[in-house]
Amino acid sequence: MTLQQLKYVIGIVNYGSITEAAKQLFISQPSLSNAVKELENQLGIEIFNRSSKGITLSAEGTEFLSYARQVVEQADLLEQRYLYRKPLKSLCSFSTQHYAFAINSFVDLVTEFDGDEYEFTLRETRTYEIIDDVKKFHSEVGILYMSQFNQNVLSNILKDNNLVFHPLFEASPHIFISSKHPLAHRQSVSTDDLTPYPFLTFEQGEMNSFYFSEEMLSILPRNKIIHVSDRATLFNLVIGLNGYTISTGVLTRDLNGDQIIAIPLESDETMLVGWIENPRLRLSTFAEKYITKLKSHIAHHGFTLLS
Structure with a gap:
């Protein structure tokens, strides 16, 4: 198992498909597929479920992704600290309903980040797509609201998709x-x-x-x-x-x-405004900082934080 293979797996999840990941990672699609398949054979697990509709993370792959991200983040820190090499492009994605405080928090996050290269994604999108993004690991954090009217329905949908709602x-x-x-x-x-x-x-x-x-x-x-x-x-x-x-x-x-x-x-x-996560995936450092920024903006506007 190599660090490059871990980066390939993370890239496929971030970009949503092998085709797009190969394009962004500057590798041929067959080479990328073979590298991932070789890794699966070495570990004795299937990281991705493959079908005619594309690929999705398996249950074992979800757990593996969490560990892989931790390893790659730590490797990047080591490279920056000791090898003075150009750091890899940082990747992070969030999905949200249309809230100004979500945008401001994102601005603060990117402004504070001191990196030569990065690729962050902020999706102001539809409610169901926010849930789907977090479910499929396309976004680490999703921001939406609940009310007396929609709480039972949304709570059941989140439960069915194994997602957790954290009130803000x-x-x-x-x-x-x-x-x-x-x-x-x-x-x-x-x-x-x-x-x-x-x-x-x-x-x-x-x-x-x-x-x-x-x-x-x-x-x-x-x-x-x-x-x-x-x-x-x-x-x-x-x-x-x-x-x-x-x-x-x-x-x-x-x-x-x-x-x-x-x-x-x-x-x-x-x-009741809050954020959702997929508990099978450990939040990245950027996602944790984004949540901190959210809480800061919310408190600044005079609201009592609930979590």
């Missing part, structure tokens, strides 16, 4: 609107107040369901609904159409400027 903070729902919106002067608003205005919601694709909605009170009837796929478009429509969306109330001036404001929504429900 609890927030009352707020609406995000333009600072020039007719309701901008209000201390709070009711759902009836919002009737004349378009409701902006992040579309959830083929897995569309009220339970996967990023916005609370998603089952309420509304006359005007616009589905969007990214945060920039949503905020442009908030300003241009006097639309609104529902979220935690956490806004960041650095990212959102002064044109978007948050106003409390009159509701008895709360949003």
Whole structure:
């Protein structure tokens, strides 16, 4: 077993397929496949399950990956400390619903990282895809929320996929609107107040369901609904159409400027925001630092940390 073989296995998991890993690792696909197969023969295990649809980590491969990442991280530290060699490109991936504090935490993480090369991934994506990313080890951490409405469904899905939810903070729902919106002067608003205005919601694709909605009170009837796929478009429509969306109330001036404001929504429900992990995979140093950054930003906004 060689260090290079360990790096090959990690690369396949990070890039999602042997084809893409071979391209990124500058090795031919047959050579990469043979190297992994040779490693499996040496260890007497199958690291990957192979089928016509591609490859996935086996149960033994999941455990092996955790150890392999630890070994490669330690080897990189040794090289940097004693051999003065150029460190390998650092890789880390996170998936999240559309939250400003998740972006700010990622910015802090990358800014603090002192490396010549890295390849980090931050996916602002759909709820079900966040769960799928963490399940398949495409992301180490996923960020989403639960409420009284969706908690039973999401908890069962996480349990079925052997994922763990760690609560971060609890927030009352707020609406995000333009600072020039007719309701901008209000201390709070009711759902009836919002009737004349378009409701902006992040579309959830083929897995569309009220339970996967990023916005609370998603089952309420509304006359005007616009589905969007990214945060920039949503905020442009908030300003241009006097639309609104529902979220935690956490806004960041650095990212959102002064044109978007948050106003409390009159509701008895709360949003329990947290992060999910696959416990079969030990978190990398970068993932642990990212969670620390998340907690720092959440506390900075005045919320009580729950874990």
